[in-house]
Amino acid sequence: MFFEKFRMDGQTAVVTGGGRGIGLACAEALGEAGARIVIIDRDEAVAESGRRALAGKGVEADALVLDVTHSAAVDKAAADIFAKHGRIDALVANAGIARTGTAAEDTPDELWLNVNDVNYNGVFWCNRAFGRYMLKAGRGAIVNIGSMSGYIVNRPQLQTYYNASKAAVHHLTASLAVEWAERGVRVNAVAPTYIETEMTKTVVDKTMMDIWIRDTPMGRMGQPHEIASVVHFLACDASSLITGATVKADGGFTCW
Ligand code: NAD
Structure with a gap:
């Protein structure tokens, strides 16, 4: 019975940036837990390849092409997903x-x-739009993807703009959590270290990589599934008090 709390059968889970990388791994995890998945991605080819990859693993998903910076389009997507x-x-605001x-x-x-x-x-447009439906239902879980760069x-x-944006995500998470706590909607975030995805492939060079690894107590980068398992925990009832x-x-990166 204990592991029932980790199941998400019959639920609908939305993952932004879900076509690849960390988002795709999260979609797979929540789908394996039983949720019906909706992938949102601004890149049509990436969204579709993510949908196909999930289908290949027995996870049914819809793929929706959407840029999360367009708040009206985010509102419409939430309405359409709820209607369906x-x-x-x-x-998962990823x-x-x-x-x-x-x-x-x-x-x-x-820049x-x-x-x-x-x-x-x-992240805020998505929390607001999808959160409204959760508040009406009196239940829901939001997981925002921040970063250790927020700490x-x-x-x-050099990346002041990135670091500041992720710190803002962490505090937004706490602020929404407090506002919505008594109304059944939980809001949490995950702060990953460097994860092997297309994102890190595009910015990495050998010297930089050596410094990243040297600065990490575990001495390695992470894999997308290692973030997805934390996201799954925070999205399901196993984390009901969090x-x-x-x-x-x-x-261990932030310990040093
Ligand atoms: P990625 O670039 O591999 O994937 C990001 C996905 O988001 C892509 O499919 C992209 O098309 C989509 N996307 C980007 N902008 C969008 C927009 N405006 N609207 C809709 N979709 C959009 O990146 P990733 O490494 O999987 O990173 C996912 C999240 O994790 C990001 O928020 C990132 O900042 C965070 N993160 C990543 C790392 C890392 O080392 N990879 C570390 C800490 C935090």
């Missing part, structure tokens, strides 16, 4: 972008706004 499935039980290499004093407005628009505004300052790469938490899944 009749319930929205879990949201869509995010990494940009590095520009010093704070040289950061153009466009600052772009990173914060996806990583921070997009520490990465080195050697809200407002940002769980570090960082191989």
